[in-house]
Amino acid sequence: MRVLIVDDSSFMRKRIAGAVERAGHQVVGQARDGQEGIEMYRSLKPDMVIMDVTMRGMDGIEAVRNIRQVDGEARVVFMSLVSDERIQQEAMKLGALAWLGKDEHGRLIDLLNNTGAR
Amino acid sequence: MAEIDMEMWQDFVVEARENLEEFEPNVLLLEQQPDDMALLNDCFRNMHSIKGAANYMGLKAIATLAHRMESLFHAVRSGELTLSQQGFDLLFLCVDRMKTLVRDVEENQQENHDVSDLISSLEELLQAESSNEDGDHAAEQVSASAMERSVDEAETLSPPVVQEIDEDQELLAIFREEMKSLFGQLQTAMDGDDRDLQAALDLLRDMERVTNYVGQQELSRFFAECAERVEQADSASGGENVLQPDKLLTEISERLSAGLEMAFLYDPQQVQEGTALISEEDPELYQIFLDFFSQEGRSLSLIPANPDMNWVKNSREAAERLQVSANYMDYEPVVAILQEWMDLADQCLEQDDVSVDEVERFHQIWNRLVEVLPDLKGLFSETAPGEASDENLAVPDGVMDEGDPISKDPESLGALIEDEIEGLFQDMTPGSAEGLHEKDVEIGETGAGAGENQADEVDTAIEAMFSGVSGDEPLEVDQHVHAQEQEEPALEVQKTAEPASASTLVEKDSAIDMESQVFEAEPSNAAEDFLMRQMDEHLSGGGEAFQEPHSRGGSASKGELIKVDLSKVESLLGDVGELVVLRSSLAQASDELKGIYNRWLEERLLGIGELRPLKEVLLRFSENAAALERVVQQLQDGIMRIRMLPVSTIFNRYPRLVRDLSRKLGKEVELNLYGAETSLDKQVIEQLADPMQHIVRNAVDHGIEDPATRTARGKAATGRLVISSAQEGNSVVITVSDDGKGLDRSAILKKAVEMGLMRHAEAQSLSDSQVWNLIFLPGMTTASTVSDVSGRGVGLDVVKSNIERIGGTISVSSQPGKGTIFVLRIPLTLAIIKGLVVRVGHQAMVIPVASVKETFKLDEKEICEIEGYEIISIRQQTLPLIRLNKVFRGTGASEQGDKLFAVRVSQGSDEVCLGVDELIGQQEVVIKPLSDYLTQQPGFSGATILGDGSIALILDLRAMLEKARKFVQKKQKIMEQEALGLAPGEQITLH
Incomplete structure (x- = not known):
């Protein structure tokens, strides 16, 4: 599965990318904020986007909203420590597959393994 | 984990x-x-x-x-x-x-x-x-969702600055946000399969409380009613059917829009009846609808003065299509209004004419449509019929009209969708100039991100807006000129990482203003002249220094970085040094080969036919040697750049340092940093950190007065400290200036006389700059109180010697009561210097070009001897001559002859001529450090390998001049003693 990671923390990007790659998936791009995420989504057309929420500039929710405009079928998993339920609900309303904590690599990989490539 | x-x-x-x-x-x-x-x-x-x-x-x-x-x-x-x-x-x-x-x-x-x-x-x-x-629920729960959200939105939420009704506005903003959030939750709670009536009930009770809290009694009662209805439905079996959640939600949304609008009715400017009837909870759908409208509704928005039947037909069709989607969206008012449009259009079509009256009616209908959907205004406004196209949808309007979020680039609407919902309420919030400014930047960002040509347009528009202040060179120069007269408001260290903006320039002006204050009075001597020139350069040519003030930590454009062990870079640089040497010897070999070829050709040792292949090889050889030279040069530059760090690495410490110091000392100090992006070699930067810190501490501690004193002296209570840096050729010039009390001439002289540096009469005759330079001498601390900030132990002499150790110079200038400025000139790198290669006996030596003032042939006859010391006169100036072959005896005897070369060098205020046997040439040399046992013998700072593979030693001018200075002092003493009729003192030998 071709995965795009959007996170403003390079620490987190590396960790997530490591986990994704160890599970045999391909990280096709890593973006540092929402805007870059949208651009990379446009050019890379990944099978899955792993999206942070709190980022400099455009945040993850906005980014996903934009990505969904580009591609209504886009598949997104949020990985965030934001605990506010309203935001989580908002995210899920955007059609995200899941809302995961930053260190829930296991669940992330399960999700990747059980989602078919497009 | x-x-x-x-x-x-x-x-x-x-x-x-x-x-x-x-x-x-x-x-x-x-x-x-x-x-x-x-x-x-x-x-x-x-x-x-x-x-x-x-x-x-x-x-x-x-x-x-x-x-x-x-x-x-x-x-x-x-x-x-x-x-x-x-x-x-x-x-x-x-x-x-x-x-x-x-x-x-x-x-x-x-x-x-x-x-x-x-x-x-x-x-x-x-x-x-x-x-x-109050412990009220409303205050605690405030819009957590918005808090987690992006910068852009939060800015939108922040109440406009300086309004009389500021507090009310703030409260209302919070209230609106809260209600919006509660309503969102309510929707979720009432939604479809996992309907949670208990949660809905709680939410309704919250809404009741919150509305009550802000004095919306009517709304509060309404929510109480709703809550009761939900309660009943919850308790009754199968009650959910009674409830009709959709109906309830619609009702609430209507009441809410109406109610929140009411909240603003006291502001007469905001009264607009019948607006904002559409409240759409699904921003995505709303967005799609708006997009559709922007495509289809253009003909409706552009009502020609004399409409033809074609337009009527088109607009009717458009209205019909729009009606279908409005119907789908359940936008009943829109559907109704569009129906009116269609009816009117039908009527016109029937009579095959459009009267003036009917044109007016079309306008009315459109206006009502805009009233119901205020966002439409932004979609089409200001677009002339002729240039209607999807590409330039009202973008300029978006820049100018900050009150309406939707008037921005339609492509980026998604990004602003939150504002969108806000838009329901936002029209009522008066904008402010500041809001405008922030918005502009925001548009720039979103626009650029969309990657469309709109982005350019938005950018251009923004530029146009700022063109009054920023822009091209002449304009900037102009600004500088004006800066002298006009008093700009002081700004703090750059507020945001904006592109070149008004505030950037304002800051430039402040800095220049400040500096011009320091130099208000006529410079009285050469050193100050020099400083003046430098500042002039800064102001005109060296504009770079002020191009970008210190931006907020971690600019957005920060690229990915890798961490590399410095030793790896060092060793790479060493390799490149070798490569430079190899390249030189290759070039030399190429020249030699050419010489051989020419000789063979001349002496006809071989025929032209036989020589042709050799010639071809030679050509290739020299071509490649030249190419190699280029590549090696680039490689060397590249590696040097890796070692370069922005001076911000040390500048970044100062805001905190200055804050802590001024808190501790009870002073008010404003710090301006400029040119923090100027790069310096890592090694240099490290060596620079301590001296710089010392100067900054001094400025705050001894330079800037406490607020009371400042006020008493007619200055602003807040002192200013300006640190700037800019590259000038192979060095970086850093200035630290304060608008404090300046240096105290008499105190410095008193101290100098006390220390026995000079006699009173002598002291009085010194020029200001000579006096200022005394502060760099050991023991010259004039601070009357010992503070735990600057202490008393380490003086500026240490600062000076640290700066000189890295090949830099430091000078100071001051105007009593006005301020002090330190100017540091630091070489870009310690690893490569431009050197003048000279020969002394059989030894090649390198003199740093930065210190070389001039070179000239010297006749033995021009050398005078005074008491065994050689001096020469150049243009009425008498300078000591130091023959390097005498200083460094191991170099072998000079060739006998009456000619030798003199290299006039200076470091700081010292100046001497060095006598050498031959001037070989100027070249860039990579410095290789000397082994420890060699550095114990002062005189050389390093060695380098020349093109022919021979080793050249690099002269340590500071040590050299130290000797020369002692030499001159001794000489003066001897002369004094002679004048007093005493026997000449012992002679000093330079070894």
């Missing part, structure tokens, strides 16, 4: 540091601008980021601390908490502790410091403030 390896620790440390480096200056700025939402958001995000990574690594102390600090910023953002100065002190303590903890982690992969004290202080702070509140 994933496995933790060394790399992860490093990653953590690097990122935590990055965040802290960004965080600290932002907190400093926040202290000045406590309402800056963007700053608050950044601070919040920094802590959020650190918390995330620390949690991941299982670092409890850092995670907890970051979490609490995050909460603190959350509270500040939502207006629940205002940070006092003590609050900021606490924040800085937290930053320091966190830095310590990060260092712990770096060194031991564990946390060795406790944070419980800070945690409890933070908690106290949070609780103390929240207990001031």
Whole structure:
């Protein structure tokens, strides 16, 4: 599965990318904020986007909203420590597959393994 | 938890540091601008980021601390908490502790410091403030969702600045946000399959309370009613059918829109009956509808003065299509209005004519449509019929009209969708000039991101807006000129990382203004002349220095970085040095080969036919040697650049340093940093850190007066400290200027006489610049009080020698009562210098070109001997001559002859001529450090390998001149003694 990671923390990007790659998936791009995420989504057309929420500039929710405009079928998993339920609900309303904590690599990989490539 | 390896620790440390480096200056700025939402958001995000990574690594102390600090910023953002100065002190303590903890982690992969004290202080702070509140639910729950959201939105939410009804507005903003959020939750609770009536009930009760709290009794009663209905439905079996949730929600949304509008009715400007009837809870759908409208509805928006039947037909069709989607969206008012349009159009079509009256009616219908859907206005406004196209939809309008979020680039609407919902309410919020400014930047960002040509247009528009202040060269020069006369408001260290903006230039002006103050009076001597020239250069040619003021920590354009062991770069540089040597010898070999070829050709040792292949090889050889030279040069430059760091690495410490110092000393100091992006070799920067810190401390401690004194002297209570840096050729010029009390001439002279440096009469005759330079002598501290800030031990002499050790110079100029300016000239790098290669006996030596003033042939006859010392006169100036072959005896005897060459060198205020046997030429040399046992013998700072493979020693001019200075002093003493009729003193030998 071709995965795009959007996170403003390079620490987190590396960790997530490591986990994704160890599970045999391909990280096709890593973006540092929402805007870059949208651009990379446009050019890379990944099978899955792993999206942070709190980022400099455009945040993850906005980014996903934009990505969904580009591609209504886009598949997104949020990985965030934001605990506010309203935001989580908002995210899920955007059609995200899941809302995961930053260190829930296991669940992330399960999700990747059980989602078919497009 | 994933496995933790060394790399992860490093990653953590690097990122935590990055965040802290960004965080600290932002907190400093926040202290000045406590309402800056963007700053608050950044601070919040920094802590959020650190918390995330620390949690991941299982670092409890850092995670907890970051979490609490995050909460603190959350509270500040939502207006629940205002940070006092003590609050900021606490924040800085937290930053320091966190830095310590990060260092712990770096060194031991564990946390060795406790944070419980800070945690409890933070908690106290949070609780103390929240207990001031009514404890009302509304205040606590404020818009958490918005808080987590992007900078852009938070800026939108922040109340406009300086309004009479500011407080009310703020409250209303909170209230609206709260209601919006509650309504969103209510929808979720009432939604479809997992309907949770109990939650809905709670939410309705909340809404009842909140509305009651803000005095919306009618709404409050309405919510009470709703709650009752839900309660009944919940208790009754199968009651859900009775409830009709959709109907309830619609009702609530209507009442809410109406009610919230009412809240503004007291502002007569805002009264607009019948507006904002459409409240769409699904922004995505609303967006799609708007997009559709922008495509289809153009003909409706552009009503020609004399419409033809074609237009009527087109508009009718468009209205019909729009009606279908409006119907789908359940936008009943829109459907109705569109129906009117269609009816009117039908009527026109029937009579095959459009009367003036009917045109007016079309306009009316359109206006009503805009009333119902205010966002339409932005979609089409200002677009002339002729240039109607989807590409340029009202973009300029978006720039000018900040009151209406939708009037921006339609492509980026998605990004602003939150504003969209806000838009329901926002029209009622009066804008402010500041809001306008922020919006513009925002548009620039979103526009650029869309990657469409709109982005360019928006950018252009923004540029146009700023063109009055920023822009091309002449304009800038103009600004500088004006800066002399006009008093610009002082600004703090750059507020945001904006593109060149008005504030940037204003800051430039302040700095220049300040400097011109320092130099207000006529310079009285050469040294000040020199300084003046330098400042002039800064102001005109060296505009670079002021191009970009110190931007907020961690600019957005920061690229990916890798961490490389410096020793690897060093060894690479060493290799390149070898390569340079090889290249030179290759070039030499090429020349020699050519010589051989020419000789063979001339002497006809071989025929032309036989020589042709040789000639071809030669050609290729020399071509490649030239190419190699280019590549090697690039390689060398590239590697040098790797070693370069922006001076911001040390500049970044000063805001905090100055803040802490001024707090401690009870002074008010404003710090302006310029040219923080100027690069210097890492090694140089490291050596520069201490001297610079010393100068900055001095300026705050001894230079700038306390507020009372300043006021008494007719100055602004807040002192100004300006630090700037700019590259000039192969060096970087750093200036530190303050508008403090200036240097005290008489105090310095008194001290100098006390120390026995000179006699009183002599002292009085010194020029100002000579006096100022005395402060660089050991023991010359004139501070009357010993403070724990600057102390008394280390003087400027140490600063000076540290600067000179890295090949730099330092000078000072001052105007009593006006201020002091230190000018440091630092070489870009220590690794490569431009050197003048000379021959002394059989030894090649390199003299740094930076110190060389001139070279000339010298006749033995021109040398005078005074008491065994050689001096020469150049243009009425008498300079000591130091023959290098006498200083360095191992170089072998000079060739006998009456000619030798003199190299006039200077360092600081000292000047001598060096006698050498031959001038070989000027070249860039890569310095190789000498082994330790060689450095014990002063005189050389390093060695280098020349093109022919021979080794050249690099002269340490400072040591050289030190000797020369002693020499001159001795000579003067001897002359004095002679004058007194005493026997000549002992002679000094230069060895």
